[in-house]
Amino acid sequence: DENCEGGEEYLFKIVLIGDSAVGKSNLLSRFARNEFDANSKATIGVEFQTQVVDIDGKEVKAQIWDTAGQERFRAVTSAYYRGAVGALVVYDITRRTTFHSVNRWLQELTSTSIQYQNVGASIYKDENGGLHNGLVRTADPFRGSQYHGKTVLIELALIVTLSQNDSTMARMLVGNKCDLDNIREVSTEEGKSLAEEEGLFFIETSALDCTNVQTAFEIVIREIYNNIS
Numbered sequence: 001d002e003n004c005e006g007g008e009e010y011l012f013k014i015v016l017i018g019d020s021a022v023g024k025s026n027l028l029s030r031f032a033r034n035e036f037d038a039n040s041k042a043t044i045g046v047e048f049q050t051q052v053v054d055i056d057g058k059e060v061k062a063q064i065w066d067t068a069g070q071e072r073f074r075a076v077t078s079a080y081y082r083g084a085v086g087a088l089v090v091y092d093i094t095r096r097t098t099f100h101s102v103n104r105w106l107q108e109l110t111s112t113s114i115q116y117q118n119v120g121a122s123i124y125k126d127e128n129g130g131l132h133n134g135l136v137r138t139a140d141p142f143r144g145s146q147y148h149g150k151t152v153l154i155e156l157a158l159i160v161t162l163s164q165n166d167s168t169m170a171r172m173l174v175g176n177k178c179d180l181d182n183i184r185e186v187s188t189e190e191g192k193s194l195a196e197e198e199g200l201f202f203i204e205t206s207a208l209d210c211t212n213v214q215t216a217f218e219i220v221i222r223e224i225y226n227n228i229s
């Protein structure tokens with residue numbers, strides 16, 4: 001859509017998923033605020049953090065969603081996944097059970113995001129009646145919009161996915177807590193081969209000592225950017 005090209009900003013919704021206590025919230029706080037909390041329990045408060053990243057001179061906003069601890073009850077809602085164009089699927093290298101859960105998280109991610117791609121529309125009408133398709137400006141990421149006379153809620157980030165008419169999502173498998181190598185239960189090779197099987201990027205991180213945290217998010221953001229440009 002020519003209306004939407006040139007000088008636009010991008011907003012990418014990225015979700016953090018994985019079992020409880022694998023370090024999702026600490027990865028996010030390390031990335032967004034360079035903070036680590038040794039006593040963090042359930043996530044309280046904010047649903048997402050927005051981080052601005054420069055990709056090839058373009059300002060990209062990554063809106064990174066963190067669960068509020070619902071994953072403990074397997075109660076992550078579809079709203080959490082809706083419109084996501086990237087995901088970090090996190091496990092804890094010191095707890096094999098969290099690695100076994102990765103497939104379940106991937107299934108949930110795939111089924112839910114595809115469901116929402118079908119529900120939404122790649123075309124929406126703005127307040128002035130202009131039809132838009134494809135990349136859109138990100139001033140107002142969530143709003144109701146008219147589509148064929150029906151009011152539909154369009155997330156602008158969703159349109160990035162829908163306009164491509166496929167289910168491409170940038171997904172990264174993250175083995176966190178690599179500082180705890182002495183009590184590791186999942187080898188790097190196992191992580192790598194699962195990622196290869198499932199077509200994911202793979203990285204090991206430590207939110208505690210900062211290893212690869214920035215890199216993990218940046219690879220996902222760059223991949224989303226590459227997918228749409």
Ligand code: GDP
Nearest residue numbers: 020021022023024025026037038177206207208
């Ligand atoms: P979440 O439930 O997935 O959001 O996990 P949290 O971020 O709340 O972290 C759970 C626990 O693991 C907390 O006690 C953190 O301090 C700890 N933790 C998180 N990341 C790391 C890490 O990279 N290394 C180590 N050693 N501990 C971590």
Ligand code: MG
Nearest residue numbers: 024025042043
């Ligand atoms: Mg958390």
